[in-house]
Amino acid sequence: MWNEAVYQQKSGDRPTFSKLGKLLTEARARTSWLRAGSQVAQQQTLRTYAQALDHSFKVKGRGRPAFKARKKVLPSLEYTVRGFSIREGRLLLPKGVSIPVIWSRDLPSEPTSVRVTRDSLGYWYASFVVRREVEAIPAVEGVGVDWGVSVTATTTDTRFDLPFLGYRKRCAAELAKAQRCMARRRSGQRGPQSRGYKRAAHEAAKLHKKAARQNSRVWAKRVVAEHGLIAVEDFKPKFLAKATLARKAADAAIGAAKRVLVECGVRAGRRVVLVQPAFTSMTCSECFARTKRLDLDERTFRCSECGFTACRDRNAARVLLVVAERGHSSVEGVRQAGHLLRVGGSVAV
Ligand SMILES: [Zn+2]
Known part of the structure; x- marks a missing residue:
């Protein structure tokens, strides 16, 4: 549908949705495989195309919608309200398709449309468009979030820490096996990539995703519900070749939670403020003096200026929050602005 619409655009006038719709009706009348598919989903693809085209004319410098290669694009179908229904927990689509759904949550209202997609690992998802009331919960408190290996998130408030649950043993063993499998096969750096390598890589990616898909959503909701300002360490996962399996697992968990x-x-x-991670662990959250770099196994922060002592990650989380409260996104920014610092309140160690 999409590529045909692109072809129409390239070879003639600007196609509108009504023009494309007429073409579809004609084509369905004479093509049986087209009739075998859902008209609602086909029309919706054309509507999405027409919107993308309109948008490309409105926005300066924007390219027109392009062809999509079937081999590179993942399947995605949208159904409007007359094209789907939900009965007894199943999603019913045209042409007698009935899908059992694993619901991630209850729908707050009748959905107006659904998009069914497949990800690179072969899992299918259905996203519903619903209307919901946004209740504004007043929250004044701020929170700082520092990422780490053994505790995924250390926050300024112990109640919101997120411990690293890690891979379950079986998961780790399976992942290691998949990675060994990859290592034995031709990776494509020299010569063509072997089919076995692709299969092993797919298996490893699947396990990585499974392991990272922890219940970080529940945690995030709790943090967001009670805080008006959220200062987050702008952690970038490295996935170094030399990194241990545990390190990679922790990185994936951090990435997902962030x-x-x-x-x-x-x-x-x-x-939400993303704060640069530089100097956060060697700056005192109480007086903002900079101390010498801590060794990796040194878990306690001690300020040589004011004597403030705290757990290393807790201190870093407090620094992040202070930086964000002062309207900056890095420790250096605060120092250069020359703000006087004095943070009140007790500290959880
Ligand atoms: Zn200090």
Whole structure:
């Protein structure tokens, strides 16, 4: 549908949705495989195309919608309200398709449309468009979130720490096996990539995703519900070749938790600040003096200026929050602005 619409655009006038719709009706009348598919989903693809085309004319410098290669694009179908229904927990689509759904949550209202997609690992998802009331919960407190290996998230408030649950043993063993499998096969750096390598890589990716898909959403919701300002360490996962399996697992967990927290916070209208990680662990959250770099196994922060002592990660989380409260996104920014610092309140160690 999409590629045909692109072809129409390239070879003639600007196709509108009504023009494309007429073409579809004609084509369905004479093509049996087209009739075998859902008209609602086909029309919706054309509607999405027409919207993308309109948008490309409105926005300066924007390219027109392009062809999509069937081999590279993942399947995605959208059904409007007359094209689907939900009965006894199953999603019913045209042409007698009935799908058992694993519901991630209850729908807050009648959905107006659904998009069915497949990800690169072969899992299918259904996203519903629903209307919901946004209840504004007043939250004034701020929170700082520091990422780590053994505790995925250390926050300024112990109640919101997120411990690293890790891979379950079986998961780790399976992942290691898949990675050994990859190592034995031709990776494509010299010569063509072997089919066995692709299969092993797919298996490893699947296990990685499974392991990272922890219950970080529940945690993020709790953090967002009680805080108006969320200062997040802008951690970038490295996935170094030499990194241990445990390190990679922790990185994946951090990546997932960070993504969910930022998304959740922005959606709830909270102020979310990404703070550069530089110097956060060697700056005192009480007086902002910089101490010497801590060894990796040194778990306690001690300020040589004011004597403040705290757990290393807790201190870093407090520094992150202070930086965000002062309207900056890095420790250096605060120092250069020359703000006087004095943070009140008790500290959890
Ligand atoms: Zn200090």
